[in-house]
Structure formats: C-alpha cells, structure tokens
Amino acid sequence: MDSPTDLFDDSSPQIRTFTPGPSSADLPGVHTAPGFRPPGFPLIHHLLQPGGGPRRILTANQNEVTATQMEQEEGMMEGEDELTEVKRKCNDTVLMAEWSQDVMKVKRMKLECRQKDKQLEDGGKRREGRRREREELKEQLEEARERLQALQEKVWRAFGEKAEKKEKKRNHQRCDGDGDEVMVEDEEDVTGEMFDEEDIDGAEMEKESFSLLSVSHFDNFHKRKDELQKDRERRIERGREGDMEGVMEGSRLWLECGGLTRGDWDGGAEDEHEEGGQKFAQALKLELGSAVARVIDRVLRLYTEMMDHSSPPAAISFHPSDQAHDGGKERDGWMGLLTRGRVEEPMKEKEDGDREQQLKKLVPSGPDLSMPLAVHRSPDTRKTFPLLGPPLPTNINSSHPNLPLHHPSLTRPTPLPHPPLMPPASHPKETSSSTSFHPSSSSSSSSSSSFPAPPPPPPPLPLPLLHYSMQQLFSRSLHHPQLPHLAPSRKDYLNSDPFLEFSSHASFPPLPFLGHLDPSLTRHGVRERERGVRGDGSIRGGGGMDGGELYLTAGGTQEGLSPCHLKKAKLMFFYTRYPSSNTLKTYFPDVKFNRCVTSQMIKWFSNFREFFYIQMERFARQAVRDALTRDGAARMGRENQLRVGRDTELYRILNMHYNKSNVYQVPERFIEVSEVALREFYSAIWTGRDSDPCWKKGIYKIICKLDSPLPDAFRMPGCPVG
DNA sequence: GTGAGTCCTG
DNA sequence: CAGGACTCAC
Structure with missing residues (x-):
C-alpha cells in the first residue's frame, strides 16, 4: 500500500467501485440491478450511455489520441482495463503525450508485424518468422504495459495528492471556469444531477461520465509531482486506518473537483487530521450511497422504459378510462x-x-x-x-x-x-x-x-422501492463505526447524534419496504442533518445532495426537516391544503416537533397555498x-x-x-x-x-x-x- | 401572548 | 422557500 505500485493496485478498484465484478463485492445492491453492463466498464458510464458509443476525450491538445484509439489498444492489452479506464479520464497533456507515444509505438509494431508477416508469407519460413515476431511483439507489449503502469501510477499519485486546501481551491477555480482545454464537469452536477431523471440526456451523461477525472488536475503535475509525492507519503505514514485508506484515496479521486470537496466539505478541510479524513469518508459514503442508489434507479428506469414500449404497466393510470376498473x-x-x-x-x-x-x-x-x-x-x-x-x-x-x-x-x-x-x-x-x-x-x-x-x-415510475432499498442496503454496507467525530463545520449540518448510523432512512424508505425492516432499525438511529430549520438558518444543498434524493435520517424522530419531509408535505397538499398542526404531527411521526419545526411546516403549507392560489x-x-x-x-x-x-x-x-x-x-x-x-x-x-x-x-x-x-x-x- | 394565516419581498 | 410584517382569533 505504501509503495506506489501497491497504491496503484489498491486504488484501482476504488475507481471502479461501481464496476460489476469483484470490486463491487462490497456493494450488495449493485448485483440486484439487471446485468446489462458488460464487465470492464464503469457502471455509471454505461448506465448513462446505453448506446455505449466510443467515448472521446475532449481535449484540444491530443488531437490524435481519442478514446476510440485507446479502446483499440485496450483490446490488445487484456487485463489493463483499469489502467485504460483511468487513462481515458485523464487529460493531462504530458501524460497523454506519453500515452500517445505508447499507442503509436504499439501501432507501429502492429504495422511492422503485418508487413513482416506479409513478407514472410512469400517465404517458406513464414511460421517461424511469425512466431518470432510474436515473441518480440509480446516483449514490446510488456514494455509498453510497464510504461503504462508507470504512467498510471503518476496519474494516481497526482490525484491522490490533491488534498491540500489551497490546491483544492485552485482546482475548483479551474473546474469552475470554462477551460479551453477540456470540458470540465461540475462534480456537484454529477452527484446531484447526473441521475436527474427528468432532463438527462445522452450528451450530458457522457460528459458527466468523464467528469470524475478532470484534466485540470494535471495542469501543474510536473511542477508539483515531487511535492505531492512527499506529501502523500507523509499522510500515509500518519497511519490512517487501513481499510479506510483506499476509500479515502479513491474517493478523493472521485470527488476531487467540486462536489463535497468544493462545498461544505472544503470548508472545514485542513485535511491534515484524522478528523478531516473521517469527514471525507463520511462524505464519500454519502456520495456512494446516493450514487449507487441512483444508478440502480437509472438502470431500472432504462430497463422499464424499454419494456414500456411493449407493455406499459397496467396499474399506472393517468386517464379516466383507466380508472374504470376502479371498483364500481x-x-x-x-x-x-x-x-x-x-x-x-x-x-x-x-x-x-x-x-x-x-x-x-x-x-x-x-x-x-x-x-x-x-x-x-x-x-x-x-x-x-x-x-x-x-x-x-x-x-x-x-x-x-x-x-x-x-x-x-x-x-x-x-x-x-x-x-x-x-x-x-x-x-x-x-x-x-x-x-x-x-x-x-x-x-x-x-x-x-x-x-x-x-x-x-x-x-410514475414503479421504481422507488428499489431506489430507497438500495440506499438502505448501501448505507448499511458503508456503515463505519468510527466516524462520529465530525468537524464543527460538518456538525453544523448534523445533530449531535452519530451521523453515520443511518442504517435506515426513516424519512424515505418506501412504505412497502418498511414492513420488512427490522423495527429496531426504524426506531433508533440518528437524526439527519438539520436543514432549513428556522433559527439555524437555512442550509441549502449541504453535502451536495439533490433535494430529497438521499436523506440520512434514521427511524427516530428528528428535530430538523429534510427535503424528504418537504416532498412529503407537498404530496400531502394534494389532500389537505390547510392541515392543522395536529395533522402535521400525526403524519410526520419521524419529526420531533417544536415551535420552530411546526411553524416551518405551517409555513410550507402556506407557501404551497400561495403558489396554488397564484396559479x-x-x-x-x-x-x-x-x-x-x-x-x-x-x-x-x-x-x-x-x-x-x-x-x-x-x-x-x-x-x-x-x-x-x-x-x-x-x-x-x-x-x-x-x-x-x-x-x-x-x-x-x-x-x-x-x-x-x-x-x-x-x-x-x-x-x-x-x-x-x-x-x-x-x-x-x-x-x-x- | 401565542398560533395561524396572509401578503410581500428576496 | 424563508423571513418579516401584519392581522385575526383564542
């Protein structure tokens, strides 16, 4: 783990967390998805890009190096999927230049091999020559592979070391700006919107699929490589927990540009302490849980959309005619x-x-x-x-x-x-x-x-059951018992209860699913982060979670109101425009009502009415x-x-x-x-x-x-x- | 005084 | 959607 090679080897699976296969063994929910993903590709990418067309690295400096070419090489270099996967996402000019050299080298070898083969066809020593050439080619390929590994290690190190606050800020600025070189995707958009089921399209998906690694991180690669390496070694020696290490580093790669690292996460990140690391792991868990759940949703949605063409769900009705069977x-x-x-x-x-x-x-x-x-x-x-x-x-x-x-x-x-x-x-x-x-x-x-x-x-999609079930499963799988120590900046969003004990999302599990839950899970746990509670100031978008998609609530009551509660209140508005405070207390059993919460919820309905009447x-x-x-x-x-x-x-x-x-x-x-x-x-x-x-x-x-x-x-x- | 509700503003 | 001002009822 300490050596670069080990680091690389350990880190690769983190990049491919959502890739079906051995690396996803710790993600039980992943296997519940229909297995339409061919192995070897990032799950998210293919989920978002059903067509699976060739992906192109959108850089200006690598005109000749395209993802298609890489994939050609990929075919020649079996077992290097993870390497090419990382490489595909890395847009650093220098690295890509080296990479392109390798590519060209291999191509030349192939070409030469073909030419020689052609020549040998005329001679009687064709088979011998080909065999020899093959061996040479193998050796050369081995060399290329080693070089590739070295490059990948550099890449990995570069990402793994981008942890300092200033560096982050610099990266964020780059990410925020419209770089000339590369299409940089806002990570928040990735986590928050990439699975937006309403306005997602293939192009955005493709964009987002590349956003996990950004070229901007390589801008000063050569200048800072040594420094970063030292920094990294220091941090490794600091002896963070072994099993968390990979997660931390992998997630750093994943969340580098924006998202949690840019938002509140960045705020408290001196990132020189365990606390920061735990915070990061915390955030990573949230992100992973959310992402996996959304991926599963997306998969099933795509699946059902395909199925809908032939047999729309009969139970879903938007037309009066469909209601005819509704009992007499x-x-x-x-x-x-x-x-x-x-x-x-x-x-x-x-x-x-x-x-x-x-x-x-x-x-x-x-x-x-x-x-x-x-x-x-x-x-x-x-x-x-x-x-x-x-x-x-x-x-x-x-x-x-x-x-x-x-x-x-x-x-x-x-x-x-x-x-x-x-x-x-x-x-x-x-x-x-x-x-x-x-x-x-x-x-x-x-x-x-x-x-x-x-x-x-x-x-309406008949999928949320799995969606939220997945959140449950995944959250539970990600539970880490040693993460209650949150930085104050993070605790602002949370209550004092252990944040990570979100073994069940009381605010969200679908009702059918609740029936299968252990009551103990739904009865104890932690309160979710407070959001928008009057008096605490409204905290919006904390953690980069999109409204109402992931709520880390547990079964017990909570003082704050979550986006989920808001969503539920809106649905309640379909039935009651003027709910009494008693009604609210009845129908929000997981909310610990106090004056602020009650008035906030009253205010919600007042706003709902306002909108309704305005329309x-x-x-x-x-x-x-x-x-x-x-x-x-x-x-x-x-x-x-x-x-x-x-x-x-x-x-x-x-x-x-x-x-x-x-x-x-x-x-x-x-x-x-x-x-x-x-x-x-x-x-x-x-x-x-x-x-x-x-x-x-x-x-x-x-x-x-x-x-x-x-x-x-x-x-x-x-x-x-x- | 408090809670509920509306209106206006940001 | 929240905050503030305001009204109204209890």
Missing part, C-alpha cells in the same frame, strides 16, 4: 387513493363507496352528479345569468354546508349547483363537452380540447381575458369551460410543483379541488369581485373546506409512493 366507481370517481399496489386499496374502495353514499345523502344528488366539474352551461345560460351572476361562494357553501375540514369526502365532490361561471356557449351541441384549460390558448371550435394538449406526463388566479384571469377578447362577449367561453384535466397546462404546473419527481399519482380529488378553485377565481374576477381587497378570502374559505383525509400511507415515515 362512477366514471369520474375519486382517485384520492394511491392507485398502485396499495394493500389497503380494496378496503379503501369499500370506504369510498360508503363515503359516496354518505355524501349523496348529505347533498341532494342531481343530474350534475355525474357531470364533470367543468362548468356545465346551457346555451341560454347567458340570458339567465348575465355578466354578474350570483356570487359563487354562496352557492358553493350551500353545496357544502356542513363539510368539515376533514370530511371523509373521498367521493366525488358535490357538483356545483351554481350557475355557469362562463359565458354561455353559442353552440349548444358543444356545451356538454369540457375543454382543457390552457392560459395561452386561443379560441377553438374543438369540442374536446381547444388547445393542443401537452403530452401526458410520463407515468389559480393567473389561469382564471387568463380565461377571463380570453373570454373577453374573443370575438366579443357574445361568443366567448363555450369551449373554455374551466377544467383542470390531466392534460392541461395548469395541471402540469401544479404537478411539477408538488410532485416534481412524478412518483406519485395525483389524486383526482386534488384535480377537482383545483377546478373548484379555478372556477371560484374565475367567477370572482368575472363578476368584478376582485376589486374588493378581501376578495380572495371567500375562496380560501371554500377551498379549506375541501380538504380530504390523508391516506394512511402518509402516517408512515417517509414519502409514500403512488
């Missing part, structure tokens, strides 16, 4: 339940039926009951209800006179008996059809949708504008029945805001409530009530009565997946 519900029956694989689904359906009947008793059912919530308007509505129709809130309230805040109205909301909110349609035959509402839309005679409906959002008002005003500007009031509005279907822009915006990862099936109830709110705003604006400074309060009152009970799934820690 009516056509537009409530979907306030998770639609996939819920154990309690049958019971819920039964309950829904009961609630529906209760509601029917409560509210006189009329012909509207089966109508869509879109404003139903008769052709002569305008005559009956001129511009200033009866105020809607009154009608609404009459519809829900006794609707408690959490009335179990999982059934379809009571149709609004109030008069149409929109001007009457001039074409009676189209009045029965509702039209998707789109703020940027223009008039259309289409009966179904006047606007080109955006493509329906991709169905409603915006779209309502747009609808009013459209109605007024469209050929005069006489013809406005017939196809502009306010509706928040799943194919509308408004729905897309809401879903993007509250369900960004789209892993949750937006309950139909929320859509209905949104439609109610939209129509209320429209009505208020249309009737001019918005001139009243308090004109929104009536709407708020209406909406607050439309809260639904939360599914039991939300009672569990973690984000429900629907």
Whole structure:
C-alpha cells in the first residue's frame, strides 16, 4: 500500500467501485440491478450511455489520441482495463503525450508485424518468422504495459495528492471556469444531477461520465509531482486506518473537483487530521450511497422504459378510462387513493363507496352528479345569468354546508349547483363537452380540447422501492463505526447524534419496504442533518445532495426537516391544503416537533397555498381575458369551460410543483379541488369581485373546506409512493 | 401572548 | 422557500 505500485493496485478498484465484478463485492445492491453492463466498464458510464458509443476525450491538445484509439489498444492489452479506464479520464497533456507515444509505438509494431508477416508469407519460413515476431511483439507489449503502469501510477499519485486546501481551491477555480482545454464537469452536477431523471440526456451523461477525472488536475503535475509525492507519503505514514485508506484515496479521486470537496466539505478541510479524513469518508459514503442508489434507479428506469414500449404497466393510470376498473366507481370517481399496489386499496374502495353514499345523502344528488366539474352551461345560460351572476361562494357553501375540514369526502365532490361561471356557449351541441384549460390558448371550435394538449406526463415510475432499498442496503454496507467525530463545520449540518448510523432512512424508505425492516432499525438511529430549520438558518444543498434524493435520517424522530419531509408535505397538499398542526404531527411521526419545526411546516403549507392560489388566479384571469377578447362577449367561453384535466397546462404546473419527481399519482380529488378553485377565481374576477381587497378570502374559505383525509400511507415515515 | 394565516419581498 | 410584517382569533 505504501509503495506506489501497491497504491496503484489498491486504488484501482476504488475507481471502479461501481464496476460489476469483484470490486463491487462490497456493494450488495449493485448485483440486484439487471446485468446489462458488460464487465470492464464503469457502471455509471454505461448506465448513462446505453448506446455505449466510443467515448472521446475532449481535449484540444491530443488531437490524435481519442478514446476510440485507446479502446483499440485496450483490446490488445487484456487485463489493463483499469489502467485504460483511468487513462481515458485523464487529460493531462504530458501524460497523454506519453500515452500517445505508447499507442503509436504499439501501432507501429502492429504495422511492422503485418508487413513482416506479409513478407514472410512469400517465404517458406513464414511460421517461424511469425512466431518470432510474436515473441518480440509480446516483449514490446510488456514494455509498453510497464510504461503504462508507470504512467498510471503518476496519474494516481497526482490525484491522490490533491488534498491540500489551497490546491483544492485552485482546482475548483479551474473546474469552475470554462477551460479551453477540456470540458470540465461540475462534480456537484454529477452527484446531484447526473441521475436527474427528468432532463438527462445522452450528451450530458457522457460528459458527466468523464467528469470524475478532470484534466485540470494535471495542469501543474510536473511542477508539483515531487511535492505531492512527499506529501502523500507523509499522510500515509500518519497511519490512517487501513481499510479506510483506499476509500479515502479513491474517493478523493472521485470527488476531487467540486462536489463535497468544493462545498461544505472544503470548508472545514485542513485535511491534515484524522478528523478531516473521517469527514471525507463520511462524505464519500454519502456520495456512494446516493450514487449507487441512483444508478440502480437509472438502470431500472432504462430497463422499464424499454419494456414500456411493449407493455406499459397496467396499474399506472393517468386517464379516466383507466380508472374504470376502479371498483364500481362512477366514471369520474375519486382517485384520492394511491392507485398502485396499495394493500389497503380494496378496503379503501369499500370506504369510498360508503363515503359516496354518505355524501349523496348529505347533498341532494342531481343530474350534475355525474357531470364533470367543468362548468356545465346551457346555451341560454347567458340570458339567465348575465355578466354578474350570483356570487359563487354562496352557492358553493350551500353545496357544502356542513363539510368539515376533514370530511371523509373521498367521493366525488358535490357538483356545483351554481350557475355557469362562463359565458354561455353559442353552440349548444358543444356545451356538454369540457375543454382543457390552457392560459395561452386561443379560441377553438374543438369540442374536446381547444388547445393542443401537452403530452401526458410520463407515468410514475414503479421504481422507488428499489431506489430507497438500495440506499438502505448501501448505507448499511458503508456503515463505519468510527466516524462520529465530525468537524464543527460538518456538525453544523448534523445533530449531535452519530451521523453515520443511518442504517435506515426513516424519512424515505418506501412504505412497502418498511414492513420488512427490522423495527429496531426504524426506531433508533440518528437524526439527519438539520436543514432549513428556522433559527439555524437555512442550509441549502449541504453535502451536495439533490433535494430529497438521499436523506440520512434514521427511524427516530428528528428535530430538523429534510427535503424528504418537504416532498412529503407537498404530496400531502394534494389532500389537505390547510392541515392543522395536529395533522402535521400525526403524519410526520419521524419529526420531533417544536415551535420552530411546526411553524416551518405551517409555513410550507402556506407557501404551497400561495403558489396554488397564484396559479389559480393567473389561469382564471387568463380565461377571463380570453373570454373577453374573443370575438366579443357574445361568443366567448363555450369551449373554455374551466377544467383542470390531466392534460392541461395548469395541471402540469401544479404537478411539477408538488410532485416534481412524478412518483406519485395525483389524486383526482386534488384535480377537482383545483377546478373548484379555478372556477371560484374565475367567477370572482368575472363578476368584478376582485376589486374588493378581501376578495380572495371567500375562496380560501371554500377551498379549506375541501380538504380530504390523508391516506394512511402518509402516517408512515417517509414519502409514500403512488 | 401565542398560533395561524396572509401578503410581500428576496 | 424563508423571513418579516401584519392581522385575526383564542
């Protein structure tokens, strides 16, 4: 380990941590992924680049040396995968020049060999000559291989030694800048976004796959080589723990440019003490856990995407037609339940039926009951209800006179008996059809949708189970008992509890998975780092973790709120817009509530409402504008029945805001409530009530009565997946 | 006084 | 999304 060779040998597997094979033996979850990765390549790269095309080192100084050429050499040098792997990522001009020399040398040898072979073909000593040439070639290849190893050792040393703070900062500057020589990828982007499931594309993947090693680290290689070597030896002699050493060094290579080393990690890194090393190991574990989980997600996503072409998951439904089988519900029956694989689904359906009947008793059912919530308007509505129709809130309230805040109205909301909110349609035959509402839309005679409906959002992925399971597994596998000593800079993000005892992510494990967990694991552990707790100052992006993807929470309660809690709160907003503090405490059992936390969560929902109402008002005003500007009031509005279907822009915006990862099936109830709110705003604006400074309060009152009970799934820690 | 909520700002 | 100011109800 101390010798360069040993270092190199020990370090290589660290680089290829995610490479299937022996080196990944310590990553149990890796093997759960479908094995579509050919061995010998970094897992991440191939995950992100299914096509597996030749990778090109994006440097300007190595015009003739391409990754393709390297791979040609790779084929000639079996067993050197790790070396070429590192080399492929190293863009140092000098090293690459040496490398190119080797390449050219080998190529020359090959060429010569062929020529000689050709000549020998004419002679009778062909076989002997070829044999001899082969032996020579073997020797030369051995030489080249040794040289290659030497170069790799240099590379490794260069990376392994880049630990000093100043050096890091310098590197960071280089990384941040747009280098002329190389495309440098922000490591944070790698860890945080490379698995972003929403806007990832092949090019970015390819870029990111190269970002683990950056050319910038070689800029001063020759100047600092000796110094770095000495520094490294000093550090090695300092006697860090043997098993951690490889991890530390490997992760240094991996995290060098940016990411944790650039962020808070860099802040406390005098990196001359064990503390720093442990911090680094800490951070490395986080990164590895996150990366592996995301890789697995990505793999399965790609896999399922491929499978989707032939057989889309039948359980995933975004269309009303798919809900037809939903137990004897009516056509537009409530979907306030998770639609996939819920154990309690049958019971819920039964309950829904009961609630529906209760509601029917409560509210006189009329012909509207089966109508869509879109404003139903008769052709002569305008005559009956001129511009200033009866105020809607009154009608609404009459519809829900006794609707408690959490009335179990999982059934379809009571149709609004109030008069149409929109001007009457001039074409009676189209009045029965509702039209998707789109703020940027223009008039259309289409009966179904006047606007080109955006493509329906991709169905929620049935993968998070594995995702979070992997986090669990991997986190557990990475558990290191001797890492509680965190630098103050790091402890700022954490509570005093042992940080690494995140054997279970209480905030995140999927509910089905929770059932298989040892209760002891979910009941004790550590609190996650505090994030954004009022009074502590908001700490955003600490550790480079992308919002809500990896939460190092344990089963116990925690004082802080994590991005996961935020995500869960947003999903809860689909059901309840005005949760009481007791409700919050009920549905966040893993949160230790205090005044700050409670008010923060209240504030969250306040912000959610704000966004919700802003969108409603915006779209309502747009609808009013459209109605007024469209050929005069006489013809406005017939196809502009306010509706928040799943194919509308408004729905897309809401879903993007509250369900960004789209892993949750937006309950139909929320859509209905949104439609109610939209129509209320429209009505208020249309009737001019918005001139009243308090004109929104009536709407708020209406909406607050439309809260639904939360599914039991939300009672569990973690984000429900629907 | 405290909690909850809204509005505004950054 | 958070902080601050403000209102309102208890």
